[in-house]
Amino acid sequence: MKIAGIDSCPLGWVVILHDxxxxxxxxxxxIDELMELHPDLNRVFIDIPIGLSSIDFTRTIENKLRKELGNRSSTIFTPASRKAIYASDYDKARDINKRVLGKSISIQSYxxxxxxxxxxxxxxxxTDELEIYESHPEICFKYLNDLDVIQTKKSTKEGFEERFQLLKQHYPQLEKLYQNIIQTFTKSKVKPDDILDAMVLCVSNLKSSPSGLNFIEDEHNIDEKGIFIKVAY
Structure with a gap:
């Protein structure tokens, strides 16, 4: 079974695979380029919202995710509505989101x-053969860390090392993999914390294989396109 953890990066997407x-x-x-390279990919955990709000549907899972992380809940952001993400510019996206959800969106969200x-x-x-699930790195790190939320920020040296050490405790070979990635791509294309996030998503995906997938779900779990909203960890 070929699985992956995927995170956004300046180049596009950084992908950690396991097979x-x-x-x-x-x-x-x-993502199309990834599928051309790996058409046999079976299951993906990706750090991106899947399933979006609309006039008749409000995505609410962020409330549960924030409770999971406690005082680290600021790492959870509320995505724009579907119509807003298809807007041609930031001003239009803000206006659309106000009409759909009653609030604007930040430039970071846009x-x-x-x-x-x-x-x-x-x-x-x-394809139906590919399973793709929304995931969140800090949620994955929590469950990899015996349910303890990591309090440091991954953007700091201390925060990066704390998370990387945890990953290497489970899979020491990730040390060499990380070195190979930073030797292949500059930080302007793939940042160290992007690599870290893709790694923990892949590890969580891998660890769920023997025992079955784990999800955080909410009552509002099917959007207007019929897409299920649930976060894998």
Whole structure:
């Protein structure tokens, strides 16, 4: 079974793969490019919202995710509505989101809308053989860390090392993999914390294989396109 953990990066997407007891990596400009390279990919955990709000449906799972992380809940952001992510510019996105959800969106939220849109479109034409699930790195780190939320920020040296050490405790071979990635791609294309996030998503995906998938769900769990909203860890 070939699985992956995927995170957004300046180049596009950084991907940590696992197949036949071996880790590998890719950095691609698009999900379509990834599928061309790995058409046999079976299951993906990706750090991007899947399933979006609309006039008649409000995505509410962020409330549960924030409770999971306690005082680290600021790492959870509420995505724009579907119509807003398809807007041609930031001002239009803000106006649309106000009409749909009654509130504006931050520039940070708008800046990731292109990636959310890419996955929203991909969900329509992906093959049935590929399972793709929304995930969240800090949630994955919590469950990898015996249910203890990591309090440091991954953008700091201390926070990065704390998380990387935890990953290497489970899979020491990730040390060499990380070195290979940073030797292949500059930080302007793939940032260290992007690699870390893709790694923990892949590890969580891998660890769930023997015991079955684990999800955080909410009552509002099917959007207007029929997409199920649930976060895997």
């Amino acid at each position: 036949y007891k071996k880790f590998s990596f890719e950095a691609v400009k698009s 800046n990731i809308s292109k990636k959310i849109k890419e996955i929203d479109q991909f969900m329509v034409y992906k």
